[in-house]
Amino acid sequence: MKLFKNVHKMFGIDFKMEHRTQFEFAGIVCCKIMIGVLTGSYFLRDWFIPFVTYFIDSGWQNPWDYFLQKGELKAFPYGTVMLYLTTLGKVIVLPLQGLFGAHIVIDKLGFTLVFVAADILVYKILCEWFPDQKQKIFYVYFCSPILLYAVYYHGQLDLIPVAMLMLSLFFLLKKQYEGSSLILGLATNAKFNIVITLPFILIFLWKRRLYKKACFFLLLSLAGYILPMFPFAFSEGYRQMVFQVKEQQWVFDLLIPYEGQSFYLLIMPIFLGLLFLNYASYGRISRETLLMFIGLVFMMLVTLVKPMPGWYIWSYPFLVYAFFAYDDFPRFPVMILPLTYYVYFIFNSNSTALDSLSLFNQAFQHAPPPGSVD
Numbered sequence: 001m002k003l004f005k006n007v008h009k010m011f012g013i014d015f016k017m018e019h020r021t022q023f024e025f026a027g028i029v030c031c032k033i034m035i036g037v038l039t040g041s042y043f044l045r046d047w048f049i050p051f052v053t054y055f056i057d058s059g060w061q062n063p064w065d066y067f068l069q070k071g072e073l074k075a076f077p078y079g080t081v082m083l084y085l086t087t088l089g090k091v092i093v094l095p096l097q098g099l100f101g102a103h104i105v106i107d108k109l110g111f112t113l114v115f116v117a118a119d120i121l122v123y124k125i126l127c128e129w130f131p132d133q134k135q136k137i138f139y140v141y142f143c144s145p146i147l148l149y150a151v152y153y154h155g156q157l158d159l160i161p162v163a164m165l166m167l168s169l170f171f172l173l174k175k176q177y178e179g180s181s182l183i184l185g186l187a188t189n190a191k192f193n194i195v196i197t198l199p200f201i202l203i204f205l206w207k208r209r210l211y212k213k214a215c216f217f218l219l220l221s222l223a224g225y226i227l228p229m230f231p232f233a234f235s236e237g238y239r240q241m242v243f244q245v246k247e248q249q250w251v252f253d254l255l256i257p258y259e260g261q262s263f264y265l266l267i268m269p270i271f272l273g274l275l276f277l278n279y280a281s282y283g284r285i286s287r288e289t290l291l292m293f294i295g296l297v298f299m300m301l302v303t304l305v306k307p308m309p310g311w312y313i314w315s316y317p318f319l320v321y322a323f324f325a326y327d328d329f330p331r332f333p334v335m336i337l338p339l340t341y342y343v344y345f346i347f348n349s350n351s352t353a354l355d356s357l358s359l360f361n362q363a364f365q366h367a368p369p370p371g372s373v374d
Contacts, residue, residue: 021135028143029116036112036152037105038359041352044155049107051076052086064237077245078157079189080228085160089114104359108155115151118163122317125166130324141320145338146312149345153356156310161191166317169294172201173287177210181217185224193301193314195225196272197294200279207285268304272297291321309345309352312337 055063063083067075076083089110096106123142127134141147151159164187171180184201188194198221205214232238279285279293295318302311319337322329346353358365 021138025138025142029120032116032119032148032152033109033112035148036115036155037108039153039356040108040155040359041356042365043352044108044111045104045358047072047075048086048111048155048157049104052083052090053107055083055087056090062232062235062237064232064241065235066237068237068240073241073245075241077241078191079242080232081186082157082160082190084228085114085190086111086157111155112152115159118159119147119151121163122159122166125170126317126320126324128170129321133324137320137324140323140334141317144316146316146341149342150309150313154309154345154352155356156308156313158191158310158313161187161194162313162317164190165194165197169201169291172204177205177213177217178220181220182224185221185226186228188221188225189228196297196301199276200290200293200297203280204285204290207282268301271300271304275300288325291318291325294318295322307344312341 051063051067054066055061058066063076067073089112090107091110092113093106093110096109097103100106119142123137126137126141130137147159150156164183168180168184168187171177171183180201184194184198188198198218202214202218205211205217226233229238275293275296279289282289295315298315298318302315319334323331323334345351354364356364
């Protein structure tokens with residue numbers, strides 16, 4: 001009951017915006033919805049939407065098995081929580097399909113509504129942490145060109161588990177450990193990379209001598225991760241498309257081979273291990289330290305592996321946090337990041353910048369190539 005009260009309080013935060021900012025907020029939300037509805041790469045168009053559509057139309061049958069039989073192993077490499085949340089968006093717009101018939105624009109609207117909800121949730125959490133900086137947070141985070149491209153234009157799902165992670169951290173710092181742990185488990189189920197934050201949270205609790213809380217946090221996180229999988233976890237489709245997806249191994253991509261030897265020096269695990277040891281060496285870990293190290297982990301992941309558009313969303317809320325938490329935090333990287341991001345993801349050989357405009361001109365459309373999903 002206490003958790004639900006805090007959820008209500010969370011969503012009841014008063015923004016105290018000026019009238020101009022309220023107008024701008026509504027305008028940006030409408031802009032994001034329009035971009036999300038009218039654009040989207042083959043990731044969303046040819047994989048995610050058909051996957052969720054089959055799940056509903058089949059009467060909740062196992063979609064992973066179905067798409068495995070079709071040979072589309074990249075159709076939805078996410079857990080059941082991600083499926084349920086995106087399905088909710090699809091269910092919300094079903095009345096529109098009853099009125100106007102099935103159309104890709106309506107399908108995109110369902111996904112976009114979930115994106116907007118996750119986007120606003122992260123924004124409200126940042127506003128709660130910096131109540132005197134709400135207008136600046138609006139411009140730095142909510143108007144971010146990176147979010148606009150990766151989430152709404154390109155159609156990646158990463159913002160959904162990131163929003164759940166932020167909500168988990170919000171409850172953690174409010175000392176609502178049960179809710180925080182369950183939400184973290186659900187976020188990890190949605191996208192497994194979130195699991196990398198768990199050791200940092202456990203050390204945060206351990207350093208505060210909350211030993212029992214740390215143990216229960218671990219157990220409840222595992223429950224939040226495992227229990228939602230049970231309808232499909234033992235199926236061959238779920239095993240191959242989620243547990244064995246190639247993208248789960250990206251932390252081992254950067255390596256140095258030893259000449260004439262059969263083993264390699266794995267760069268990413270070494271850096272992550274050193275970062276964790278440095279973090280664990282602190283006597284007492286503050287809120288700022290916890291959030292900064294989590295942000296550093298995600299920044300390291302996109303720095304030392306070949307990035308995809310959605311991966312930058314993992315670290316961006318934490319970068320924004322540092323921007324407002326520290327007066328001496330360099331402003332230039334935050335300002336230049338969107339420019340470098342756009343240059344790389346628009347002009348690289350695997351860019352989906354034109355493909356995302358296929359609704360306007362089918363000449364831009366191309367079939368999904370073999371490769372990673374996100």
